[in-house]
Amino acid sequence: MIGLGSKGPGGITLDARKALGDATVVIGYKLYLEQAGPFLRPDARRESSGMTRETKRAEDAIEMALKGEKVAVVSGGDPGIYAMSGVVFEVAAAKKIPLGEGKGELSIKVIPGTPALTAASSILGAPITHDFCAISLSDRLTDWELIKKRLSLASRGDFVIVVYNPRSRGRDWQLGEAMAILLEKLDPDTPVGLASRCGRKGEKGRIVTLGTLKIEEVDMQTLVIIGNSTTFVWSGHMITPRGYVKKYGSGERVPDEGEGFENEDGEES
Amino acid sequence: MIGLGSKGPGGITLDARKALGDATVVIGYKLYLEQAGPFLRPDARRESSGMTRETKRAEDAIEMALKGEKVAVVSGGDPGIYAMSGVVFEVAAAKKIPLGEGKGELSIKVIPGTPALTAASSILGAPITHDFCAISLSDRLTDWELIKKRLSLASRGDFVIVVYNPRSRGRDWQLGEAMAILLEKLDPDTPVGLASRCGRKGEKGRIVTLGTLKIEEVDMQTLVIIGNSTTFVWSGHMITPRGYVKKYGSGERVPDEGEGFENEDGEES
Numbered sequence: 056m057i058g059l060g061s062k063g064p065g066g067i068t069l070d071a072r073k074a075l076g077d078a079t080v081v082i083g084y085k086l087y088l089e090q091a092g093p094f095l096r097p098d099a100r101r102e103s104s105g106m107t108r109e110t111k112r113a114e115d116a117i118e119m120a121l122k123g124e125k126v127a128v129v130s131g132g133d134p135g136i137y138a139m140s141g142v143v144f145e146v147a148a149a150k151k152i153p154l155g156e157g158k159g160e161l162s163i164k165v166i167p168g169t170p171a172l173t174a175a176s177s178i179l180g181a182p183i184t185h186d187f188c189a190i191s192l193s194d195r196l197t198d199w200e201l202i203k204k205r206l207s208l209a210s211r212g213d214f215v216i217v218v219y220n221p222r223s224r225g226r227d228w229q230l231g232e233a234m235a236i237l238l239e240k241l242d243p244d245t246p247v248g249l250a251s252r253c254g255r256k257g258e259k260g261r262i263v264t265l266g267t268l269k270i271e272e273v274d275m276q277t278l279v280i281i282g283n284s285t286t287f288v289w290s291g292h293m294i295t296p297r298g299y300v301k302k303y304g305s306g307e308r309v310p311d312e313g314e315g316f317e318n319e320d321g322e323e324s
Numbered sequence: 325m326i327g328l329g330s331k332g333p334g335g336i337t338l339d340a341r342k343a344l345g346d347a348t349v350v351i352g353y354k355l356y357l358e359q360a361g362p363f364l365r366p367d368a369r370r371e372s373s374g375m376t377r378e379t380k381r382a383e384d385a386i387e388m389a390l391k392g393e394k395v396a397v398v399s400g401g402d403p404g405i406y407a408m409s410g411v412v413f414e415v416a417a418a419k420k421i422p423l424g425e426g427k428g429e430l431s432i433k434v435i436p437g438t439p440a441l442t443a444a445s446s447i448l449g450a451p452i453t454h455d456f457c458a459i460s461l462s463d464r465l466t467d468w469e470l471i472k473k474r475l476s477l478a479s480r481g482d483f484v485i486v487v488y489n490p491r492s493r494g495r496d497w498q499l500g501e502a503m504a505i506l507l508e509k510l511d512p513d514t515p516v517g518l519a520s521r522c523g524r525k526g527e528k529g530r531i532v533t534l535g536t537l538k539i540e541e542v543d544m545q546t547l548v549i550i551g552n553s554t555t556f557v558w559s560g561h562m563i564t565p566r567g568y569v570k571k572y573g574s575g576e577r578v579p580d581e582g583e584g585f586e587n588e589d590g591e592e593s
Contacts, residue, residue, distance in 0.1 A: 062339060062436060070334035110568045133438065135445040141453030145565040148558035155559065165446035167331060167438040169402065176404040177434035184410030185466070186474055188457045188483065196567045197454070205455055205481040212477040213470065214457065289417035290424065296414040298465045299379045
Protein backbone atom coordinates (compact mmCIF):
# COMPACT_ATOMS: atom_id res chain seq x y z
CA MET A 56 0.00 0.00 0.00
CA ILE A 57 1.78 3.13 -1.17
CA GLY A 58 0.73 6.69 -0.54
CA LEU A 59 1.85 9.08 -3.24
CA GLY A 60 1.30 12.11 -1.04
CA SER A 61 -0.69 15.18 -1.89
CA LYS A 62 1.84 17.59 -3.34
CA GLY A 63 2.51 16.19 -6.79
CA PRO A 64 5.72 14.40 -7.79
CA GLY A 65 7.81 16.22 -5.21
CA GLY A 66 5.51 15.14 -2.42
CA ILE A 67 6.44 11.48 -2.63
CA THR A 68 8.68 10.04 0.10
CA LEU A 69 11.97 8.27 -0.54
CA ASP A 70 10.46 5.04 0.82
CA ALA A 71 7.50 5.29 -1.54
CA ARG A 72 9.76 5.95 -4.46
CA LYS A 73 11.84 2.90 -3.64
CA ALA A 74 8.78 0.70 -3.16
CA LEU A 75 7.38 1.79 -6.51
CA GLY A 76 10.66 0.91 -8.13
CA ASP A 77 10.51 -2.59 -6.64
CA ALA A 78 7.00 -3.39 -7.78
CA THR A 79 6.28 -5.91 -10.54
CA VAL A 80 2.60 -4.96 -10.68
CA VAL A 81 1.12 -1.55 -9.89
CA ILE A 82 -2.61 -1.16 -9.30
CA GLY A 83 -4.58 2.01 -8.84
CA TYR A 84 -6.91 4.62 -10.13
CA LYS A 85 -5.57 5.90 -13.43
CA LEU A 86 -4.67 9.35 -12.11
CA TYR A 87 -2.44 7.84 -9.44
CA LEU A 88 -0.84 5.42 -11.88
CA GLU A 89 0.14 8.43 -13.97
CA GLN A 90 1.70 10.09 -10.92
CA ALA A 91 3.53 6.91 -10.06
CA GLY A 92 4.68 6.35 -13.64
CA PRO A 93 8.13 7.99 -13.50
CA PHE A 94 9.12 5.83 -10.55
CA LEU A 95 8.15 2.45 -11.94
CA ARG A 96 10.28 -0.20 -13.54
CA PRO A 97 9.86 -0.23 -17.30
CA ASP A 98 8.66 -3.85 -17.14
CA ALA A 99 6.22 -3.30 -14.29
CA ARG A 100 2.67 -4.26 -15.17
CA ARG A 101 0.17 -1.46 -14.74
CA GLU A 102 -3.38 -2.28 -13.78
CA SER A 103 -5.31 0.91 -14.19
CA SER A 104 -8.88 1.32 -13.10
CA GLY A 105 -11.44 3.92 -13.91
CA MET A 106 -14.74 3.73 -12.15
CA THR A 107 -14.07 0.17 -11.03
CA ARG A 108 -15.11 -1.02 -7.65
CA GLU A 109 -12.51 -0.74 -4.92
CA THR A 110 -13.18 -4.25 -3.63
CA LYS A 111 -12.28 -5.71 -7.03
CA ARG A 112 -9.08 -3.73 -7.10
CA ALA A 113 -8.26 -5.05 -3.65
CA GLU A 114 -9.13 -8.62 -4.58
CA ASP A 115 -6.97 -8.50 -7.68
CA ALA A 116 -4.07 -7.08 -5.70
CA ILE A 117 -4.34 -9.77 -3.06
CA GLU A 118 -4.61 -12.55 -5.62
CA MET A 119 -1.50 -11.39 -7.46
CA ALA A 120 0.46 -10.91 -4.24
CA LEU A 121 -0.38 -14.43 -3.12
CA LYS A 122 0.98 -15.67 -6.44
CA GLY A 123 4.31 -14.05 -5.64
CA GLU A 124 4.06 -10.73 -7.45
CA LYS A 125 5.39 -7.59 -5.79
CA VAL A 126 2.16 -5.68 -5.90
CA ALA A 127 1.97 -1.96 -5.27
CA VAL A 128 -1.49 -0.54 -4.66
CA VAL A 129 -1.15 3.19 -5.10
CA SER A 130 -3.36 5.86 -3.55
CA GLY A 131 -3.08 9.60 -3.52
CA GLY A 132 -2.32 11.06 -0.14
CA ASP A 133 -1.91 8.47 2.60
CA PRO A 134 -3.19 4.91 2.05
CA GLY A 135 -4.77 4.76 5.50
CA ILE A 136 -6.90 7.90 5.32
CA TYR A 137 -9.95 7.75 3.03
CA ALA A 138 -7.99 5.53 0.65
CA MET A 139 -7.24 1.92 -0.28
CA SER A 140 -5.58 0.51 2.82
CA GLY A 141 -8.77 -0.16 4.72
CA VAL A 142 -10.34 -1.86 1.71
CA VAL A 143 -7.41 -4.22 1.15
CA PHE A 144 -7.23 -5.27 4.79
CA GLU A 145 -11.02 -5.57 4.93
CA VAL A 146 -11.08 -7.89 1.90
CA ALA A 147 -8.18 -9.97 3.21
CA ALA A 148 -10.02 -10.43 6.49
CA ALA A 149 -13.27 -11.28 4.72
CA LYS A 150 -11.46 -13.98 2.79
CA LYS A 151 -9.79 -15.13 6.04
CA ILE A 152 -6.31 -14.76 4.55
CA PRO A 153 -3.61 -14.85 7.24
CA LEU A 154 -1.34 -11.82 7.27
CA GLY A 155 2.38 -12.05 7.75
CA GLU A 156 5.70 -13.02 6.23
CA GLY A 157 5.26 -16.78 6.36
CA LYS A 158 4.34 -19.26 3.66
CA GLY A 159 0.76 -18.90 2.54
CA GLU A 160 0.48 -15.59 4.35
CA LEU A 161 -0.19 -12.25 2.74
CA SER A 162 2.43 -9.62 3.48
CA ILE A 163 0.98 -6.10 3.44
CA LYS A 164 3.33 -3.17 3.97
CA VAL A 165 1.85 0.27 4.23
CA ILE A 166 3.99 3.20 3.15
CA PRO A 167 2.59 6.48 4.43
CA GLY A 168 2.19 9.53 2.26
CA THR A 169 1.24 13.08 3.11
CA PRO A 170 -2.56 13.13 3.43
CA ALA A 171 -4.59 15.80 1.64
CA LEU A 172 -5.23 17.61 4.90
CA THR A 173 -1.52 18.42 5.30
CA ALA A 174 -1.31 19.76 1.75
CA ALA A 175 -4.42 21.85 2.22
CA SER A 176 -3.07 23.17 5.49
CA SER A 177 0.27 24.08 3.92
CA ILE A 178 -1.26 26.34 1.30
CA LEU A 179 -3.59 28.13 3.72
CA GLY A 180 -1.10 28.92 6.47
CA ALA A 181 -1.39 26.96 9.71
CA PRO A 182 -5.11 26.32 10.08
CA ILE A 183 -4.95 23.03 11.98
CA THR A 184 -2.11 23.20 14.55
CA HIS A 185 -3.84 21.23 17.26
CA ASP A 186 -6.89 18.99 17.93
CA PHE A 187 -8.99 18.40 14.83
CA CYS A 188 -11.64 16.16 13.29
CA ALA A 189 -11.71 14.86 9.74
CA ILE A 190 -15.22 14.28 8.41
CA SER A 191 -16.24 13.11 4.94
CA LEU A 192 -19.52 14.41 3.54
CA SER A 193 -19.83 11.47 1.18
CA ASP A 194 -22.91 9.55 2.21
CA ARG A 195 -22.46 6.73 -0.30
CA LEU A 196 -21.41 4.26 2.36
CA THR A 197 -22.10 6.27 5.49
CA ASP A 198 -25.51 7.22 6.77
CA TRP A 199 -26.15 10.97 6.48
CA GLU A 200 -27.60 11.02 10.01
CA LEU A 201 -24.25 9.85 11.38
CA ILE A 202 -22.40 12.47 9.35
CA LYS A 203 -24.69 15.20 10.70
CA LYS A 204 -24.16 13.94 14.23
CA ARG A 205 -20.39 13.99 13.77
CA LEU A 206 -20.47 17.55 12.44
CA SER A 207 -22.58 18.65 15.37
CA LEU A 208 -20.36 16.97 17.95
CA ALA A 209 -17.19 18.30 16.32
CA SER A 210 -18.53 21.85 16.40
CA ARG A 211 -19.32 21.49 20.09
CA GLY A 212 -15.78 20.33 20.86
CA ASP A 213 -14.14 23.44 19.40
CA PHE A 214 -12.12 21.23 17.06
CA VAL A 215 -10.67 22.44 13.81
CA ILE A 216 -12.79 20.53 11.30
CA VAL A 217 -11.38 19.19 8.03
CA VAL A 218 -14.12 18.38 5.56
CA TYR A 219 -13.30 15.81 2.91
CA ASN A 220 -15.47 15.29 -0.16
CA PRO A 221 -17.53 18.40 0.39
CA ARG A 222 -19.16 18.15 -2.98
CA SER A 223 -19.22 16.07 -6.13
CA ARG A 224 -21.31 15.53 -9.21
CA GLY A 225 -24.71 14.33 -8.20
CA ARG A 226 -23.98 15.09 -4.59
CA ASP A 227 -24.20 18.80 -3.98
CA TRP A 228 -26.70 19.43 -1.19
CA GLN A 229 -24.64 18.00 1.65
CA LEU A 230 -22.27 20.95 2.04
CA GLY A 231 -25.10 23.41 2.57
CA GLU A 232 -26.65 21.22 5.23
CA ALA A 233 -23.27 20.73 6.85
CA MET A 234 -22.68 24.48 7.04
CA ALA A 235 -26.12 24.98 8.57
CA ILE A 236 -25.34 22.45 11.28
CA LEU A 237 -22.00 24.08 12.05
CA LEU A 238 -23.58 27.54 12.15
CA GLU A 239 -25.89 26.39 14.95
CA LYS A 240 -22.85 26.39 17.16
CA LEU A 241 -20.02 28.26 15.48
CA ASP A 242 -19.62 31.96 14.90
CA PRO A 243 -20.35 33.00 11.30
CA ASP A 244 -17.05 34.91 11.39
CA THR A 245 -15.13 31.67 11.87
CA PRO A 246 -12.42 31.52 9.20
CA VAL A 247 -12.84 28.77 6.63
CA GLY A 248 -10.07 27.73 4.29
CA LEU A 249 -10.75 26.30 0.85
CA ALA A 250 -7.81 24.41 -0.65
CA SER A 251 -8.27 23.24 -4.21
CA ARG A 252 -6.28 21.00 -6.51
CA CYS A 253 -3.50 20.59 -3.98
CA GLY A 254 -0.32 19.43 -5.66
CA ARG A 255 -1.76 19.87 -9.13
CA LYS A 256 -1.76 22.62 -11.71
CA GLY A 257 -4.03 25.37 -10.53
CA GLU A 258 -3.43 24.68 -6.83
CA LYS A 259 -5.27 27.41 -4.97
CA GLY A 260 -6.06 28.49 -1.45
CA ARG A 261 -8.85 30.86 -0.49
CA ILE A 262 -10.01 32.05 2.92
CA VAL A 263 -13.62 32.96 3.61
CA THR A 264 -15.83 32.69 6.69
CA LEU A 265 -18.49 30.22 7.72
CA GLY A 266 -21.14 32.85 7.14
CA THR A 267 -19.92 34.00 3.73
CA LEU A 268 -18.92 30.65 2.19
CA LYS A 269 -20.74 30.03 -1.07
CA ILE A 270 -21.34 26.44 -2.10
CA GLU A 271 -20.41 27.26 -5.71
CA GLU A 272 -16.87 28.12 -4.55
CA VAL A 273 -16.35 24.53 -3.51
CA ASP A 274 -15.78 21.87 -6.10
CA MET A 275 -14.88 18.21 -6.22
CA GLN A 276 -11.21 18.85 -5.66
CA THR A 277 -11.55 21.15 -2.67
CA LEU A 278 -10.79 20.42 0.93
CA VAL A 279 -12.60 22.66 3.40
CA ILE A 280 -10.96 23.51 6.73
CA ILE A 281 -13.14 25.18 9.36
CA GLY A 282 -11.26 27.00 12.09
CA ASN A 283 -11.88 26.69 15.79
CA SER A 284 -12.80 29.54 18.12
CA THR A 285 -9.21 30.84 18.23
CA THR A 286 -8.49 30.74 14.50
CA PHE A 287 -7.78 34.09 12.86
CA VAL A 288 -6.57 35.48 9.56
CA TRP A 289 -3.39 37.49 9.23
CA SER A 290 -2.00 38.82 5.99
CA GLY A 291 -3.94 36.39 3.83
CA HIS A 292 -3.11 33.35 5.93
CA MET A 293 -5.35 31.24 8.15
CA ILE A 294 -3.79 30.65 11.55
CA THR A 295 -4.92 28.53 14.47
CA PRO A 296 -2.59 29.58 17.26
CA ARG A 297 -1.15 27.11 19.71
CA GLY A 298 -1.75 29.66 22.41
CA TYR A 299 1.86 30.56 23.08
CA VAL A 300 1.39 34.20 22.43
CA LYS A 301 -1.12 35.68 24.82
CA LYS A 302 -0.46 39.31 24.16
CA TYR A 303 -0.16 40.95 20.79
CA GLY A 304 1.94 44.07 20.60
CA SER A 305 3.20 46.16 17.79
CA GLY A 306 6.86 45.35 17.29
CA GLU A 307 7.57 44.57 20.91
CA ARG A 308 9.32 41.35 21.79
CA VAL A 309 6.86 38.55 22.21
CA PRO A 310 7.03 37.27 25.78
CA ASP A 311 7.66 33.57 26.21
CA GLU A 312 4.52 31.90 27.39
CA GLY A 313 4.05 28.47 28.82
CA GLU A 314 6.51 25.65 28.62
CA GLY A 315 8.16 24.15 25.62
CA PHE A 316 6.14 21.40 24.05
CA GLU A 317 9.04 19.15 23.38
CA ASN A 318 10.48 17.15 26.18
CA GLU A 319 13.91 15.62 26.30
CA ASP A 320 12.86 12.82 24.04
CA GLY A 321 11.62 15.11 21.35
CA GLU A 322 7.97 14.51 21.92
CA GLU A 323 5.82 17.29 20.60
CA SER A 324 2.72 18.33 22.44
CA MET B 325 8.59 25.10 7.60
CA ILE B 326 9.70 21.60 6.74
CA GLY B 327 8.14 18.39 7.91
CA LEU B 328 10.60 15.51 8.13
CA GLY B 329 7.85 12.92 8.21
CA SER B 330 7.44 10.16 10.75
CA LYS B 331 9.22 7.19 9.21
CA GLY B 332 12.88 8.02 9.64
CA PRO B 333 15.20 9.09 6.81
CA GLY B 334 13.17 7.26 4.17
CA GLY B 335 10.01 9.06 5.18
CA ILE B 336 11.15 12.44 3.95
CA THR B 337 9.62 13.78 0.74
CA LEU B 338 11.60 14.87 -2.31
CA ASP B 339 10.41 18.46 -1.79
CA ALA B 340 11.56 18.45 1.83
CA ARG B 341 14.91 17.05 0.86
CA LYS B 342 15.37 19.76 -1.74
CA ALA B 343 14.30 22.51 0.65
CA LEU B 344 16.74 21.28 3.28
CA GLY B 345 19.49 21.37 0.71
CA ASP B 346 18.67 25.00 -0.10
CA ALA B 347 18.69 26.27 3.46
CA THR B 348 21.46 28.51 4.79
CA VAL B 349 20.19 28.20 8.37
CA VAL B 350 18.38 25.23 9.86
CA ILE B 351 16.53 25.57 13.17
CA GLY B 352 14.89 22.88 15.21
CA TYR B 353 14.89 20.57 18.16
CA LYS B 354 18.16 18.68 18.24
CA LEU B 355 16.64 15.31 17.36
CA TYR B 356 15.14 16.74 14.16
CA LEU B 357 18.37 18.51 13.24
CA GLU B 358 20.10 15.17 13.44
CA GLN B 359 17.51 13.64 11.13
CA ALA B 360 17.87 16.53 8.72
CA GLY B 361 21.67 16.42 8.86
CA PRO B 362 22.40 14.26 5.83
CA PHE B 363 20.36 16.54 3.58
CA LEU B 364 21.92 19.86 4.59
CA ARG B 365 24.56 21.88 2.83
CA PRO B 366 27.93 21.52 4.57
CA ASP B 367 28.01 25.28 5.18
CA ALA B 368 24.44 25.52 6.49
CA ARG B 369 24.27 26.97 9.97
CA ARG B 370 22.57 24.72 12.49
CA GLU B 371 20.62 26.26 15.36
CA SER B 372 19.80 23.42 17.65
CA SER B 373 17.54 23.81 20.63
CA GLY B 374 17.03 21.62 23.62
CA MET B 375 14.34 22.63 26.05
CA THR B 376 14.14 26.10 24.57
CA ARG B 377 10.82 27.82 24.18
CA GLU B 378 9.12 27.43 20.84
CA THR B 379 8.30 31.12 20.59
CA LYS B 380 12.00 31.97 20.78
CA ARG B 381 12.78 29.48 18.06
CA ALA B 382 10.09 31.04 15.93
CA GLU B 383 11.28 34.57 16.64
CA ASP B 384 14.85 33.71 15.74
CA ALA B 385 13.72 32.04 12.53
CA ILE B 386 11.66 35.04 11.52
CA GLU B 387 14.42 37.49 12.33
CA MET B 388 16.96 35.61 10.24
CA ALA B 389 14.55 35.18 7.35
CA LEU B 390 13.84 38.89 7.29
CA LYS B 391 17.57 39.46 7.06
CA GLY B 392 17.66 37.40 3.89
CA GLU B 393 18.69 34.00 5.16
CA LYS B 394 17.03 30.91 3.72
CA VAL B 395 15.73 29.56 7.00
CA ALA B 396 14.44 26.04 7.40
CA VAL B 397 12.48 25.32 10.57
CA VAL B 398 12.35 21.56 10.86
CA SER B 399 9.73 19.55 12.67
CA GLY B 400 9.14 15.84 12.86
CA GLY B 401 5.99 14.68 11.12
CA ASP B 402 4.05 17.47 9.48
CA PRO B 403 4.76 21.11 10.42
CA GLY B 404 1.06 21.95 10.65
CA ILE B 405 -0.02 19.21 13.06
CA TYR B 406 1.11 19.62 16.68
CA ALA B 407 4.36 21.16 15.43
CA MET B 408 6.08 24.45 14.64
CA SER B 409 4.01 25.91 11.82
CA GLY B 410 1.30 27.36 14.04
CA VAL B 411 3.89 28.92 16.34
CA VAL B 412 5.77 30.64 13.55
CA PHE B 413 2.64 32.08 11.95
CA GLU B 414 1.32 33.05 15.38
CA VAL B 415 4.51 34.95 16.23
CA ALA B 416 4.60 36.66 12.82
CA ALA B 417 1.04 37.82 13.31
CA ALA B 418 1.75 39.00 16.86
CA LYS B 419 4.61 41.11 15.52
CA LYS B 420 2.36 42.31 12.70
CA ILE B 421 4.81 41.20 10.05
CA PRO B 422 3.22 41.11 6.59
CA LEU B 423 3.43 37.77 4.83
CA GLY B 424 4.26 37.41 1.18
CA GLU B 425 6.95 37.61 -1.47
CA GLY B 426 7.35 41.37 -1.58
CA LYS B 427 9.95 43.63 -0.07
CA GLY B 428 9.74 43.75 3.70
CA GLU B 429 7.40 40.78 3.72
CA LEU B 430 8.09 37.44 5.31
CA SER B 431 7.81 34.50 2.95
CA ILE B 432 6.76 31.32 4.70
CA LYS B 433 6.55 28.12 2.71
CA VAL B 434 5.21 25.02 4.42
CA ILE B 435 6.42 21.67 3.17
CA PRO B 436 4.19 18.86 4.42
CA GLY B 437 5.54 15.68 5.93
CA THR B 438 3.82 12.48 6.93
CA PRO B 439 2.24 13.12 10.35
CA ALA B 440 2.76 10.64 13.19
CA LEU B 441 -0.79 9.37 12.85
CA THR B 442 -0.05 8.00 9.36
CA ALA B 443 3.07 6.23 10.58
CA ALA B 444 1.23 4.77 13.56
CA SER B 445 -1.58 3.64 11.31
CA SER B 446 0.84 2.00 8.88
CA ILE B 447 2.36 -0.26 11.50
CA LEU B 448 -0.97 -1.32 13.02
CA GLY B 449 -2.83 -2.19 9.82
CA ALA B 450 -5.60 0.15 8.70
CA PRO B 451 -7.04 1.48 11.94
CA ILE B 452 -8.19 4.90 10.73
CA THR B 453 -9.66 4.55 7.20
CA HIS B 454 -12.42 7.09 7.60
CA ASP B 455 -13.65 9.89 9.92
CA PHE B 456 -11.36 10.47 12.90
CA CYS B 457 -10.42 12.93 15.63
CA ALA B 458 -6.92 13.78 16.78
CA ILE B 459 -6.76 14.80 20.45
CA SER B 460 -3.68 15.69 22.48
CA LEU B 461 -3.70 14.82 26.17
CA SER B 462 -1.11 17.47 26.94
CA ASP B 463 -2.74 20.01 29.21
CA ARG B 464 0.23 22.38 29.33
CA LEU B 465 -1.47 24.93 27.13
CA THR B 466 -4.95 23.46 26.89
CA ASP B 467 -7.44 23.29 29.72
CA TRP B 468 -8.03 19.70 30.89
CA GLU B 469 -11.79 20.33 30.98
CA LEU B 470 -11.75 21.05 27.26
CA ILE B 471 -9.71 17.93 26.56
CA LYS B 472 -12.19 15.82 28.53
CA LYS B 473 -15.07 17.38 26.63
CA ARG B 474 -13.40 16.62 23.31
CA LEU B 475 -12.81 12.99 24.31
CA SER B 476 -16.42 12.64 25.35
CA LEU B 477 -17.79 14.21 22.17
CA ALA B 478 -15.45 12.16 19.97
CA SER B 479 -16.59 8.93 21.61
CA ARG B 480 -20.22 9.88 20.99
CA GLY B 481 -19.55 10.49 17.29
CA ASP B 482 -18.18 6.99 16.67
CA PHE B 483 -14.96 8.52 15.34
CA VAL B 484 -11.68 6.67 15.31
CA ILE B 485 -9.71 8.62 17.94
CA VAL B 486 -5.99 9.28 17.62
CA VAL B 487 -4.47 10.24 20.95
CA TYR B 488 -1.30 12.31 20.80
CA ASN B 489 0.95 12.82 23.85
CA PRO B 490 -0.81 10.22 25.93
CA ARG B 491 1.81 10.34 28.60
CA SER B 492 5.07 12.00 29.52
CA ARG B 493 7.32 12.52 32.49
CA GLY B 494 5.47 14.40 35.15
CA ARG B 495 2.23 13.96 33.28
CA ASP B 496 0.94 10.45 33.72
CA TRP B 497 -2.57 10.61 35.13
CA GLN B 498 -4.27 11.99 32.04
CA LEU B 499 -4.36 8.73 30.06
CA GLY B 500 -6.22 6.89 32.80
CA GLU B 501 -8.81 9.62 33.01
CA ALA B 502 -9.11 9.70 29.25
CA MET B 503 -9.73 5.95 29.09
CA ALA B 504 -12.38 6.25 31.80
CA ILE B 505 -14.19 8.92 29.81
CA LEU B 506 -14.10 6.84 26.65
CA LEU B 507 -15.31 3.74 28.48
CA GLU B 508 -18.47 5.61 29.49
CA LYS B 509 -19.52 5.37 25.89
CA LEU B 510 -17.34 2.82 24.09
CA ASP B 511 -17.31 -0.94 24.37
CA PRO B 512 -14.39 -2.27 26.46
CA ASP B 513 -13.71 -4.69 23.59
CA THR B 514 -12.95 -1.79 21.25
CA PRO B 515 -9.56 -2.44 19.67
CA VAL B 516 -6.84 0.00 20.64
CA GLY B 517 -3.56 0.25 18.75
CA LEU B 518 -0.35 1.36 20.43
CA ALA B 519 2.33 2.51 18.02
CA SER B 520 5.69 3.32 19.57
CA ARG B 521 8.87 4.87 18.28
CA CYS B 522 7.51 5.10 14.75
CA GLY B 523 10.32 5.48 12.24
CA ARG B 524 12.98 4.89 14.86
CA LYS B 525 14.90 1.90 16.11
CA GLY B 526 12.58 -0.26 18.14
CA GLU B 527 9.47 0.75 16.18
CA LYS B 528 6.66 -1.37 17.55
CA GLY B 529 2.95 -1.87 17.17
CA ARG B 530 0.72 -3.59 19.70
CA ILE B 531 -3.03 -4.13 19.73
CA VAL B 532 -5.02 -4.32 22.94
CA THR B 533 -8.56 -3.30 23.85
CA LEU B 534 -9.98 -0.30 25.65
CA GLY B 535 -10.78 -2.47 28.64
CA THR B 536 -7.40 -4.22 28.86
CA LEU B 537 -5.07 -1.31 28.07
CA LYS B 538 -2.54 -0.78 30.86
CA ILE B 539 -1.18 2.71 31.33
CA GLU B 540 2.33 1.33 31.84
CA GLU B 541 2.30 -0.01 28.26
CA VAL B 542 2.12 3.54 26.97
CA ASP B 543 5.17 5.74 27.04
CA MET B 544 6.23 9.15 25.80
CA GLN B 545 6.79 7.95 22.28
CA THR B 546 3.53 6.12 21.80
CA LEU B 547 0.56 7.12 19.74
CA VAL B 548 -2.71 5.54 20.82
CA ILE B 549 -5.40 4.84 18.23
CA ILE B 550 -8.84 3.89 19.51
CA GLY B 551 -11.07 2.13 17.02
CA ASN B 552 -14.65 2.99 16.25
CA SER B 553 -17.63 0.64 16.62
CA THR B 554 -16.76 -1.24 13.40
CA THR B 555 -13.04 -1.72 14.05
CA PHE B 556 -11.86 -5.32 14.38
CA VAL B 557 -8.64 -7.28 14.59
CA TRP B 558 -7.62 -9.83 11.99
CA SER B 559 -4.41 -11.79 12.02
CA GLY B 560 -2.62 -9.33 14.28
CA HIS B 561 -3.77 -6.24 12.42
CA MET B 562 -6.20 -3.52 13.46
CA ILE B 563 -8.73 -2.81 10.73
CA THR B 564 -11.43 -0.19 10.48
CA PRO B 565 -13.45 -1.26 7.45
CA ARG B 566 -14.79 1.19 4.94
CA GLY B 567 -17.94 -0.86 4.83
CA TYR B 568 -17.54 -2.28 1.38
CA VAL B 569 -17.71 -5.84 2.49
CA LYS B 570 -21.00 -6.56 4.18
CA LYS B 571 -20.79 -10.29 4.27
CA TYR B 572 -17.85 -12.35 5.42
CA GLY B 573 -17.54 -15.78 3.91
CA SER B 574 -14.87 -18.39 3.96
CA GLY B 575 -13.11 -18.34 0.64
CA GLU B 576 -16.08 -17.25 -1.42
CA ARG B 577 -15.74 -14.32 -3.73
CA VAL B 578 -16.46 -11.08 -1.98
CA PRO B 579 -19.47 -9.40 -3.55
CA ASP B 580 -19.02 -5.86 -4.73
CA GLU B 581 -20.86 -3.50 -2.44
CA GLY B 582 -21.74 0.10 -2.94
CA GLU B 583 -20.23 2.40 -5.49
CA GLY B 584 -16.65 3.22 -6.09
CA PHE B 585 -15.43 6.10 -4.03
CA GLU B 586 -13.45 7.70 -6.75
CA ASN B 587 -15.22 9.75 -9.32
CA GLU B 588 -13.91 10.65 -12.74
CA ASP B 589 -11.65 13.29 -11.32
CA GLY B 590 -9.98 10.92 -8.92
CA GLU B 591 -11.64 12.23 -5.82
CA GLU B 592 -11.61 9.76 -2.99
CA SER B 593 -14.54 9.56 -0.65
